[in-house]
Amino acid sequence: MELEAAIRTRRSEHRLIEPAPSDEEFVDLLGWAATAPDHGHLRPWRWILVRGDSRTALGVSFASGATDAETVRREMRKPLRAPLLATLVFVPRRNHRVPDWEQLAASSAMVNSLMLLLHDRGFGSIWRTGSPVDSAETRTLLGLAPHEGLIGWLYIGSPDPTRRSVLRSPVPVSHRVSRFTPEGFPGQPGPLRPSGHQRVSDTL
Ligand SMILES: Cc1cc2nc3c(=O)[nH]c(=O)nc-3n(C[C@H](O)[C@H](O)[C@H](O)COP(=O)(O)O)c2cc1C
Numbered sequence: 001m002e003l004e005a006a007i008r009t010r011r012s013e014h015r016l017i018e019p020a021p022s023d024e025e026f027v028d029l030l031g032w033a034a035t036a037p038d039h040g041h042l043r044p045w046r047w048i049l050v051r052g053d054s055r056t057a058l059g060v061s062f063a064s065g066a067t068d069a070e071t072v073r074r075e076m077r078k079p080l081r082a083p084l085l086a087t088l089v090f091v092p093r094r095n096h097r098v099p100d101w102e103q104l105a106a107s108s109a110m111v112n113s114l115m116l117l118l119h120d121r122g123f124g125s126i127w128r129t130g131s132p133v134d135s136a137e138t139r140t141l142l143g144l145a146p147h148e149g150l151i152g153w154l155y156i157g158s159p160d161p162t163r164r165s166v167l168r169s170p171v172p173v174s175h176r177v178s179r180f181t182p183e184g185f186p187g188q189p190g191p192l193r194p195s196g197h198q199r200v201s202d203t204l
Contacts, residue, residue, distance in 0.1 A: 001120045010116055011165040013124030016157030020084035021123055023049055026156075029121070033114035038106035040098040045107045048087040048142055050153075055079035057141060064137040075132075082126075082155035087142060090149035104151075111154065124159035127152055 001009075021029065026049065034043060050058055056079070063075035079085055090107055092100045111127060118125050129152040132138045139150060159165070178185055 003116075006116050006120050009167060010119040011167060012126035013157075013159040013165050014081070014126060015160040015163040016082035016124050016126075016155055017160050018083045018157060020051070020082070020157045021118070021121070025121075026084070026086065029114060029117045030110075033110050033117055036106065036109035036113045038110065039102045040093075040096065042093050042096070042098060042103055042106070044090060044092050044103040045110065046089045046091055046148075048089065050079065050085040050087060051083060055085060058085065058138070061135060061137040061141045062132045064135060065131065079153075082157040084156040086154040086156055088151050088154065089142075089144060090151045092147070092149070094147065107151065114154070118156060122158065123156060124165075125154050125156045127154055129153075 026047075030047070038044075056076075058079045059076035062078055063072040066072040066075055088107070088111065090104060092103045094100075096103075115125050115127070133150045133152060142150070144150060
């Protein structure tokens, strides 16, 4: 698949079934994903892969804060929505010349590359967070150190063909783009199209 086609056709898949990539294939793809821009090449992350019955233990921790039976049931079922839950742990290098926010940006860039690579191999994924990322029970279960951040899970598997995410055609999204010149902003201050309802390609 060409890169542009991969970008155009990737969608977060909410319903994922077997097969998921093996641990080895995941690590292989991660090696490529980690070529995303990463100031200082710090690779400030680690992954914890959760599959099979281990997802049940994760579900119990998701439900730990719930007060009613219905919420408990719903939270416990969440990790069962995909065969592989790849837990993304942010491990910032503290007191480094590369600030935390740049390390987080590098981690996010890596995830986007990984999702595209998974898509290219025919797998589906969705990045999920929610209240479990702040849950003491979940952090303890997964053995996180105090300085580590739980920044979500990539739910990974094969898209369920009966419940695939809708492939929307590209939407003309409004982006705020200004052209700066030595004279300042030509025309009036602000974006090229103050109303901002043009695509970038329409404005530059
Ligand atoms: C950091 C981050 C956290 C997210 N957490 C959730 C989540 O908890 N639940 C959810 O349904 N979508 C979540 N999303 C959004 C989906 O992953 C997805 O990007 C969104 O539904 C748009 O779908 P698309 O990727 O097909 O455009 C999150 C996205 C990001 C970047």
